[in-house]
Amino acid sequence: xxxxxxxxxxxxxxxxxxxxxxxxxxxxxRPANHSSARERAGxxxxxxxxxxxxxxxxxxxxxxxxxxxxxxxxxxxxDTKGFEDDAEPRRSRRKLMVIFSxxxxxxxxxxxxxxxxxxxxxxxxxxxxxxxAESKVHFRAVxxxxxxxxxxxxxxxxxxxxxxxxxxxxxxxxKNKWELNxxxxxxxxxxxxxxxxxxxxxxxxDLLLTEAEFLSFLHPEHSxxxxxxxxxxxxxxxxxxxxxxxxxxxxxxxxxxxxxxxQGQDIDxxxxxxxxxxxxxxxxxxxxxxxxxxxxxDYMDPMNEYSALNEAKQMIAIADENQNQHLEPEEVLKYSxxxxxxxxxxxxxxxxxxx
Numbered sequence: 001x002x003x004x005x006x007x008x009x010x011x012x013x014x015x016x017x018x019x020x021x022x023x024x025x026x027x028x029x030r031p032a033n034h035s036s037a038r039e040r041a042g043x044x045x046x047x048x049x050x051x052x053x054x055x056x057x058x059x060x061x062x063x064x065x066x067x068x069x070x071x072x073x074x075x076x077x078x079d080t081k082g083f084e085d086d087a088e089p090r091r092s093r094r095k096l097m098v099i100f101s102x103x104x105x106x107x108x109x110x111x112x113x114x115x116x117x118x119x120x121x122x123x124x125x126x127x128x129x130x131x132x133a134e135s136k137v138h139f140r141a142v143x144x145x146x147x148x149x150x151x152x153x154x155x156x157x158x159x160x161x162x163x164x165x166x167x168x169x170x171x172x173x174x175k176n177k178w179e180l181n182x183x184x185x186x187x188x189x190x191x192x193x194x195x196x197x198x199x200x201x202x203x204x205x206d207l208l209l210t211e212a213e214f215l216s217f218l219h220p221e222h223s224x225x226x227x228x229x230x231x232x233x234x235x236x237x238x239x240x241x242x243x244x245x246x247x248x249x250x251x252x253x254x255x256x257x258x259x260x261x262x263q264g265q266d267i268d269x270x271x272x273x274x275x276x277x278x279x280x281x282x283x284x285x286x287x288x289x290x291x292x293x294x295x296x297x298d299y300m301d302p303m304n305e306y307s308a309l310n311e312a313k314q315m316i317a318i319a320d321e322n323q324n325q326h327l328e329p330e331e332v333l334k335y336s337x338x339x340x341x342x343x344x345x346x347x348x349x350x351x352x353x354x355x
Contacts, residue, residue: 049138049155049162050189051196051218056127057302058221059278064234066274071315075099075339077123078130083340092342093333100332110326116312117305124302131222135215142214149208152197156190199229221302231297246291251279282310315339 053062056073060066067073076083082095103111103119142158143150153174161167163186173180182190200209200217209217220226240250252275283291283299298304316327319335336342 049142049158050193051220055219055221056130057124059282059300060234062230062233064238066278069341071338072341073127074120074123074311075315077126080341083342087342092340093336096332096336096340097329100327100329110324110328111316111332112326113309113312113316116315116327117309120308120312121303121305124308127302128222131219132215135218136211138218139211139214149210150214152194152207155193155197155209159190159193160186196226196229200226221300227301228293228297231293231300235293235296244293246279246296248276248279248289251283251291252276281314282307 051062054067055062057070058067059070072080076099079099083092100111101107103115105115105118139150140146142155144154157167157171157174160170160180160182165182170180172178196217197207197209198205200213200223201207202213216223216226220230235244235246238246238250238253240253241247252272279291280287283295285295285298299307301307315338316325318338319327319331321331321334322328332339
């Protein structure tokens with residue numbers, strides 16, 4: 001008689017325990033304050049109606065951190081498919097050269113600062129249209145009666161429902177002005193959202209947002225007033241001496257919560273280096289050593305053509321190895337990680353193949 005296989009049920013608890021240890025180690029090793037925008041976007045639930053922490057095509061995050069994906073967002077726009085880590089290198093190189101040819105308007109096989117500036121503005125406009133489409137979907141979700149206006153109470157009901165509360169119970173409590181019984185953290189988020197709601201509500205304030213005002217609520221980069229509000233929030237968080245301006249030491253101050261090991265030290269060094277370069281080369285327009293709210297607003301305004309030109313020049317300078325103030329195919333391929341987030345090997349040999 002053939003022997004019966006040994007039962008596997010005894011192995012299951014052991015495997016699950018090992019799997020749990022693996023995930024615990026992986027999470028604990030991840031440095032704080034430095035998750036990428038792609039990770040954050042992946043963590044957003046579909047029914048989440050909070051304003052996004054990350055704004056595509058905007059230089060700073062809502063918390064004042066540099067947008068680490070900015071250069072890829074304004075170079076690729078929405079066309080990021082094909083540059084994933086597991087993408088086939090030859091196909092990725094070819095696609096990168098197709099983008100190069102689109103940026104190179106005069107077909108001289110060189111990208112000038114003006115050409116890059118125009119491309120950045122086009123890709124930023126793409127992100128704007130994407131935000132408008134997203135906002136329309138969310139507006140319909142929070143405007144149940146379809147009257148074209150959303151009240152603060154309507155939004156609050158939908159927000160708390162997205163957090164697991166009963167929509168019917170919350171609506172009843174708000175209608176009767178009963179206590180909502182929500183935790184401290186959620187209450188703090190609601191208070192911050194209400195401040196932002198007031199800012200998005202065009203005068204005369206009525207706490208009713210139109211579709212355009214709701215877009216500004218979710219995406220402050222679409223409104224001059226909301227962009228100014230975002231700038232004030234960032235300055236308030238970073239300003240240590242209360243003068244409503246930012247010095248270089250204030251701007252490069254390290255965030256709380258970095259990992260206390262060599263990995264954390266490397267991150268700290270990178271944080272200081274990147275923020276110093278942004279402060280000195282792009283934000284401090286008159287180079288007087290301090291950044292005013294007006295300077296920060298110009299820097300963060302995604303539709304500011306002057307800022308786009310400065311950004312174009314900086315992007316070119318990073319890869320311009322022959323110092324001719326232009327980008328050439330070899331340079332773009334060599335610095336593909338900067339432009340696409342993916343490192344493409346054999347860049348020099350592949351130039352002639354792709355052209």
